[in-house]
Amino acid sequence: MEPIVDPAAHGTFRTRSGGMIAVERLSLTYGRGASRVVALRDISFRITDGEFAVVVGPSGCGKSTLLKILGGLLSPTSGVAELKGQPITGPRRDIGVVFQTPVLFPWRTVVGNVMLPADVQGLDQTAMQQRALELLGQVGLGGFERRYPRELSGGMQQRVGIVRALLNDPAILLMDEPFGALDAMTRETLNVELQRMWMQRRITVLFITHSISEAVFLADRVIVLTPRPGTIGDQFEVDLPRPRTLEAMNTERFGHYVRRVRSALSARGGLE
Amino acid sequence: MKRRGPLAFCLRLIFLAALVGLWQLVVVALDMPAFVVPAPTRVAYALYQGIGSDIYTTHLYVTVVETLLGFALGCVLAFLFGSVIAMSRTVEYYLYPLVVMFQAMPKVALVPIIVIWFGLGMSSKVVSAALVAFFPLMVNTIVGLRSADEDRVNLMRSLAASRWQIFRMLQLPNATPYLFAGLEIAMIFALIGAIVAELLGAEKGLGMYMQSLNFNMDVAGQFSILFILAILGLTLNGLIVLVRRRVLFWDRSRDTDVSSVSKGDVL
Numbered sequence: 001m002e003p004i005v006d007p008a009a010h011g012t013f014r015t016r017s018g019g020m021i022a023v024e025r026l027s028l029t030y031g032r033g034a035s036r037v038v039a040l041r042d043i044s045f046r047i048t049d050g051e052f053a054v055v056v057g058p059s060g061c062g063k064s065t066l067l068k069i070l071g072g073l074l075s076p077t078s079g080v081a082e083l084k085g086q087p088i089t090g091p092r093r094d095i096g097v098v099f100q101t102p103v104l105f106p107w108r109t110v111v112g113n114v115m116l117p118a119d120v121q122g123l124d125q126t127a128m129q130q131r132a133l134e135l136l137g138q139v140g141l142g143g144f145e146r147r148y149p150r151e152l153s154g155g156m157q158q159r160v161g162i163v164r165a166l167l168n169d170p171a172i173l174l175m176d177e178p179f180g181a182l183d184a185m186t187r188e189t190l191n192v193e194l195q196r197m198w199m200q201r202r203i204t205v206l207f208i209t210h211s212i213s214e215a216v217f218l219a220d221r222v223i224v225l226t227p228r229p230g231t232i233g234d235q236f237e238v239d240l241p242r243p244r245t246l247e248a249m250n251t252e253r254f255g256h257y258v259r260r261v262r263s264a265l266s267a268r269g270g271l272e
Numbered sequence: 273m274k275r276r277g278p279l280a281f282c283l284r285l286i287f288l289a290a291l292v293g294l295w296q297l298v299v300v301a302l303d304m305p306a307f308v309v310p311a312p313t314r315v316a317y318a319l320y321q322g323i324g325s326d327i328y329t330t331h332l333y334v335t336v337v338e339t340l341l342g343f344a345l346g347c348v349l350a351f352l353f354g355s356v357i358a359m360s361r362t363v364e365y366y367l368y369p370l371v372v373m374f375q376a377m378p379k380v381a382l383v384p385i386i387v388i389w390f391g392l393g394m395s396s397k398v399v400s401a402a403l404v405a406f407f408p409l410m411v412n413t414i415v416g417l418r419s420a421d422e423d424r425v426n427l428m429r430s431l432a433a434s435r436w437q438i439f440r441m442l443q444l445p446n447a448t449p450y451l452f453a454g455l456e457i458a459m460i461f462a463l464i465g466a467i468v469a470e471l472l473g474a475e476k477g478l479g480m481y482m483q484s485l486n487f488n489m490d491v492a493g494q495f496s497i498l499f500i501l502a503i504l505g506l507t508l509n510g511l512i513v514l515v516r517r518r519v520l521f522w523d524r525s526r527d528t529d530v531s532s533v534s535k536g537d538v539l
């Protein structure tokens with residue numbers, strides 16, 4: 001096993017003990033021969049405990065691939081991905097995953113869907129049920145517990161998906177463009193809501209998006225991924241006070257970060 | 273189907289009645305002999321007499337029992353085989369040629385052999401019904417279990433679910449629309465399997481009784497049996513639909529035709 005590179009060599013990176021997620025020279029290639037696709041090449045970054053990290057990049061640059069590796073669903077071709085200092089070998093119960101679509105089971109009620117992790121992992125039903133109802137209330141879904149997913153709007157469904165990921169109180173939340181399919185207004189509302197939920201919990205989040213303003217709005221740290229093959233174009237910390245408001249998106253400092261992401265993307269031909 | 277009003281319903285009844293009337297008219301006008309085409313009134317009379325004399329009910333009872341036993345046997349086996357094939361690529365690899373061969377073969381052609389093997393009693397009918405019912409459900413079981421969306425499988429995997437949990441909590445409920453489509457076809461197929469076996473040689477049952485009416489050139493009697501068989505088929509199918517409505521309340525596509533999956537199935 002390749003040892004984690006000396007933290008001192010990483011300049012602005014925090015120490016290894018504070019690294020919740022550590023990714024070192026990670027590469028992933030799909031298929032072989034003529035159909036070979038290099039989805040990720042030599043990705044390295046580190047996310048500290050309680051940090052809200054956002055990976056931003058255009059479609060097809062390997063964002064979902066990265067998330068699947070961190071979620072233990074895919075093994076990297078080379079390099080290491082570690083959680084809390086341990087290499088990821090498969091799915092773990094202390095990680096919550098929110099996918100690009102809500103991925104709800106139509107035969108389960110809203111609360112039934114939220115309880116899925118408890119059912120799979122054999123957690124205490126009564127306590128978890130209590131928690132599920134509480135969490136649903138917190139995201140404004142009180143009164144919808146016994147409904148079925150088809151009776152909910154897209155935004156409500158994605159909220160259910162998030163609550164489900166939070167049910168067993170994971171140390172890390174992985175989110176793959178959770179609001180990508182929603183309209184701009186719903187999306188902004190959910191961004192504000194997500195920030196609020198995160199500020200209450202301070203868990204480590206890795207959030208994936210292709211929206212630059214969404215990235216800057218949510219992030220402590222932005223990691224810019226450029227395509228073909230996916231490599232890190234730039235990464236930096238976003239120093240904006242929280243809670244951030246939607247109005248803050250019109251400020252000069254916000255604009256500064258947005259321009260920084262954009263120039264990293266266009267430098268690599270990521271933005272046409 | 274579009275909802276229509278009570279007027280349309282009445283028109284539908286009138287249309288059916290007109291057809292029966294036309295049939296009667298043609299038979300009387302052309303003076304057709306009853307052993308070629310019986311008039312509807314004769315058929316109705318045969319039906320009335322048959323039901324009154326409880327000969328029909330005895331035979332009906334036998335056929336229903338054979339069909340239901342065959343259906344149950346065929347469906348249990350189809351579900352087991354289908355599940356194993358769907359879950360294991362290795363099993364699929366070795367069984368697939370066999371499945372394809374049987375799939376293409378008209379299963380009713382096997383019934384004469386089954387009657388030789390299992391005799392003139394009920395068991396040959398049950399086996400025949402099971403054989404014919406087996407394939408549509410097995411195919412639908414395989415397709416249904418495999419149809420689980422990749423995102424949903426990934427969700428289950430990300431929760432560190434075991435293979436059995438993925439089967440039980442995702443693949444199985446996800447397959448139920450396919451399973452019910454398969455069950456509906458399997459029920460009708462089981463009835464066909466039982467009747468064909470009865471026609472070929474039996475001691476009791478509507479198919480056997482039909483055969484004996486045929487020897488007596490009692491065409492009106494045969495028509496009355498056909499009528500009973502149609503009602504029986506509808507009732508058996510209705511039972512499945514009833515259960516499906518309760519189980520598949522969540523399936524929005526319930527009115528669309530999932531059964532098309534196995535429409536190409538050969539009897």
Ligand SMILES: Nc1ncnc2c1ncn2[C@@H]1O[C@H](COP(=O)(O)OP(=O)(O)OP(=O)(O)O)[C@@H](O)[C@H]1O
Binds near residue numbers: 038058063065
């Ligand atoms: N299972 C697979 N087999 C082969 N190639 C794949 C597979 N999954 C993804 N790819 C390829 O890898 C590259 C990265 O895919 P990925 O899904 O990670 O992109 P993404 O950044 O999430 O895109 P989007 O924003 O559209 O979701 C793409 O070029 C894609 O075609």
Ligand SMILES: [Mg+2]
Binds near residue numbers: 064176177
């Ligand atoms: Mg993606």
